Amino acid sequence: MPSHHTLAPPTRRPRRFSWTDPSTRALACQAAAIAAVALVAWFLVSNTLHNLASRNISTGFGFLGREAGFAIGESTIAYTPADSYARAIGVGALNTLRVALIGIVAATLLGTLIGIARLSGNWLIAKLSALYVELVRNVPLLLQLLLWYALITENMPGPRQAHHPLPGVFLSNRGLKVPTLEGSSVDWMLGGAALALVLALLLAHWGEKRREASGLEFPAGRVAAALLLGLPLAGWLLGGASLSLNLPELRGFSFEGGATLSPELAALLAGLVFYTTAFIAEIVRSGIQAVGSGQWEAARSLGLRRSRILRLVVLPQAVRVMVPPVTSQYLNLVKNSSLAVAIGYPDLVSVVNTTLNQTGQAIEGILIIMGAYLTVSLSISCFMNAYNKRMSLVER
Template identity: 70%
Template structure:
């Protein structure tokens, strides 16, 4: 019985192009797909430019250097109507980053607490946490923003009848008034705080290496508290400059002095924090439950208290499960901050809307918003992916 031998392809032999070859078809389909997408983009761009030219609408980003002519009610950097549209958009972006960063921190802390509470053995705490998660996750964020804004503006008293729970603290329908530090020494104190944060990060890494080598736990919490208090104080002393506490005072129909958290900012911060914390709580709960129960039993057999078991054994392992979905929640929070326009907070969307209404540069304005959110989202993703790689188990 004879068998036919199949000859192997000769190395270096020239490959014949044939439509029956799957590789050839794959390349051809990809070229056609790219060409089709390019054709659609060319058609849209050329058609848009033709329509703009027919209506005598200027294109380009030259409007960014023209005078804005409108005020922004809440700013962290110097701005006035005489500044440019570009400056106004930067103010809006700073306002967006301000509320997003604060909400990220608060929602993370609250979400961790609620997530741990959902695993509590106490029936009441467990049920309350479950109700919180189910209610907040299933009510749209926009409705929550309207609710908190109505609570602050309609149910809070007028400035003359403002709540006064602490010295220098006033709560009214104009927002929350707080004392503010003023003076040239403030910059030195901020540099001292930044140096303290860097020192805490360095101590954390050194303490981890020391614990791995000797088994001794470094008291990072007390050291961090000392650095946060002492270094800004040293900066104030070294500057030799004045530092005063500006207390808010009721004058006429409103308060003067101090710092203000406006109702719009407070409502947006409350809505983003409460809404996102419900999702983060579920991420934390699932991450903790993903850790093998044998780890908890082994730690308890060593005599560790439940709090130490959770902090030193369970959470470090759960982080590897928590971080990826947590990144998605951070991205959602940042993008959800664009709903600020619904309650009048001057974020980048609100400022760009005012700009394009005055200039007619709608396409450029939308592109600016898209580029801003894309940059912020990619920055968060890069940082979270970097952190996820740092805590990931290294396979041998």
Template identity: 70%
Template sequence: MATKAPAPRPKRRLSWNDPGIRALIYQVLVVGIVGAIIWYLVSNTLHNLAVRNIATGFGFLHREAGFAIGETMVDYTPADTYGRAIWVGILNTLRVSVIGIVLATIFGTILGVARLSSNWLVSRMAGIYVEVMRNIPLLLQLFFWYAIITEIMPGPRQALHPIQGIFISNRGLKLPALVGDGLDWMLAGLGIAIVAILAIAHWARRRQEATGRIFPLGRTAVLLIVALPVLAWLLGGAQLKIEYPELKGFNFQGGITLSPEFAALLAGLVLYTSAFICEVVRSGIQAVSKGQWEAAGSLGLPRGRMLRLVILPQALRVIVPPMTSQYLNLTKNSSLAVAIGYPDIVSVVNTTLNQTGQAIEGILIIMAAYLTVSLSISIFMNWYNKRIALVER
């Protein structure tokens, strides 16, 4: 029996009564209006700059900067270019942001669990901390911590010495440092240990799903983190020593220095953001039904393991999306570093545009830097959120 050919689709006629045609015309008009506004703003800006004989472009990045930066993660001198100086500022911003995110996550999670503690004093103290920190502007907190370090802390000769090799003074925080050729070997060993732990965790999860047997991942991770760097240190010739800071003259020599500006900025960002992360963690844990607690308790799990193995994995699906916003806020709030003199990207670019007059280019560089970092954080957190999301059958 011959199959009947499908009826030809009617040709679409261009008519204003067609909703699809109207929608297309409206979209074209909106795009055209936005494009015209952008063209007008750009052309008007270029015209005004030309009238005032102000050069445009990013050629200034190759010129000699001529100013010093007090805190750098890479080699830098005033003879280097503006581009190198801006790179130093970006690295300083990434440094405080990454360390701040890690510390704020740890401290905020501890506070979030403390808020739900059955101990009345612990839960109330955590609640008071959250309310105080969230309702004091971050800029004031930065000024407070900077004043504490620079005005109240004693000088180097009377520095506080709570632990061997650690000194706290108005010059900042001095810590012991690992020096020697073996340090690179140890870092390589640590990297291998982290990769191995991730691979073992993936294998252990699949093994548990298949057999129900729990692999001691925690003890294995600790063993690898300790053993592999030590093994790499031995393979590298064991050329490593601890350099303790020593008071010489009017200041300390050796060790690692955390400047007052960096210490104040990090303390302010961590303590402020951890108060918000605390509430995110608390709400995520409370979103898990009470039945999950009862089911875990019926298996005889202690409360700590119950929280780690049953409650928090389910709470993460609620915690991760708002946690992303807190990470972005911490990164963007680091721009307040200019108020206390920490040389982040904003501070370095401000000095650059004051010397070169390239204000528009400088602002574009700052915007591009924060946009790139923020999008990178968002992409990673969205990937992680999809990875832990429930899969519908």
């Protein structure tokens, strides 16, 4: 009768901590590095607290609940000088986020167009695009912001002599005044527009998957246009069909009513967008050129037009190359927005500077700025890394 032998699991030899063992040396070096960092951090914190105490300077974030006592020129939420420092800092953070969001979207669209234009077969378009990129990239951003601010404020007339290109639109050194919508249907219409945008993106994604699986085209553009027109109209009806136009009017030496795009915000957006666009354009150009010429030739052999080749064949492959460097440019745009203090736009840095000048809480103010920018930058990085992972090729 055959005997069955079972293999006993190998016995683990007890680990010996010896300096000749590479893993032991690695653990010792890591422990020493952690201890050194902790020692330096303890020294800096204790020395800072001792110096503050010796100068009778209070520490902590209790000042955030006190009354701010200063006005802010622009705010996306209601704010008065009687509000707390925390709300004032929140206003500055929202102003920074507004600039970052608008700047990222505008720089991406404009950078993509100029990057494609650099590869145009038209000599004039290609050279003008190259001239723009080389000129803007090699001029410091701060100088460009000051130039835009000077152009907007010094070359524009006063409110009484404001340019009036369209009914209800006024352009002066106080900014751009435009009409606004009022009424109970406005919120419903905005909700319908947001829902239409989400549905259009989902349907475009579904249409792309359907095209890859069956080769059938989905009219995503026409469907998106129908949604963007139909859902806000439905929101207008659900809201009671109450809608009116608030036109700005000149009263005294200023305008009342409507919405205002201030010179500071306009100059900041122009400087950030045109500066970042130059870098994104180069990334788009290099990403398109990274796609092999065989892809163009294979698509032409199928009878596709150049525009469809670029949209359906080349750009989807180039995006995989472009996403990491474009992410860096998004982060640069967010951090460069801190230069807004040079032209008087009340961003996060400007508001916190005013706060720490009044309260003397310099360290806490700097920590707030660092934490805010770190949070925004890490959020953008996480989103773009997830998108990059989703777009990457999966090996089989």
